[in-house]
Amino acid sequence: MSRLYRASALAIVALLIGLVPLRAEPLKIRIGWIGAPGQLVAFMFAKEGLAKHLGTSYTFEPLHFAASPLQISALATGDLEIATLGFSSIAFAVQNANIDDIRVIADEIQDGAEGYFSTHYVVLKDSPIRKVEDLKGKIVATNGVGSGVDILMRGVMQKYGLADRRDFTTIEVQFPNMRAVLSDRKADLVTATLPFAFDPEMEKISRTLFYGREAFGPADLSFWTARAGFIDKHRAAFVDLLEDYVRAIRWYMDPANHDEAVTIITKTMKLPPAIFARWVFTRDDWYRNPDGLPDLQALQKNVDAQKELGFIKADFDVKKSADLSLVREAAARLK
DSSP states (O other), rough: OOOHHHHHHHHHHHHHHHHHHOOOOOEEEEEOOOTTSSSSSTTTTTTTTTTBBBBEEEEEEEEOOSSSSHHHHHHTTTTTTTTEHHHHHHHHHHTTOOOEEEEEEEEEEEESOOOOOOOOEEETOOOOOOOOGGGGGOOOOOTTTTTTHHHHHHHHHHHOOOOOOTBOOOOOOOOOGHHHHTEEEEEEEEEEOOTGGGGGGHHHHHHEEETTTTHHEEEEEEEEEHHHHHHHHHHHHHHHHHHHHHHHHHHHOOGGGGHHHHHHHHHTOOTTTTTHTTTTTTTTOOOTTTTOOOHHHHHHHHHHHHHHSSSSSSOGGGGBOOOHHHEEEEEEEOO
């Protein structure tokens, strides 16, 4: 009798286990990033309490990459769930890497938004160059041909009838070395982006000839992308992550949190607070949409200019490669 009882009890337990779904493991989400503190990825959840869903519906791993093409490759091979790309690389992902199901899902930073930072293109204070046309026959420095800030520079110069190779020479220089290249007169104009634009030594020797926003208005320099198939399978986890991300954007951009935010950045990057305190998360910084929404109209203009300058061969419809429903749902939870 006891043997029959035990068998019946085991059968009931097995039945109950079958009726109650097992709790799913959190989804592992690897997010690529290139530069901080412009991109929040490296430290966005360093403030306790921002990531309310972390460890429950998803886990998060930031992965550093040297450049966007490496992220595109990792996204294509499934070694990355979210790639942070910009207007200069999104079309390449579709047209060159054949990632037809890539989707823009959330924003990071925009150059030249009204009242916020725009990349500086500077010359020496004693330079005879007073207007863009004076760059004819000169040497200009960019971080990489075809990069976002390179396209902004070329867009401005094209407005004044200047074309690369015909009217000016372009050299590639890493951002930290721009000041030295300008000071040594190895280039007549260099690109000064954050934080280097506010380097006291750079400000001492240079003056701004033009800004990135003069090319074609605001430019979407960085945003989150993922593959549609993966999003569809794990939509709930993605929305939870984006809710936490939007919460982080709002916390870092809140002036009341500025000092603590600077402390977090300096600890993460192991650099002195003075490098960031003046501008980071203020109006001297790049613009971050408080709802994590990219400006698709501006992004379309950016990509169209990229084609006009010859960096992509075919038209590219931004809206077909965007799914903002997730970040809208995430932001709506925080109203």
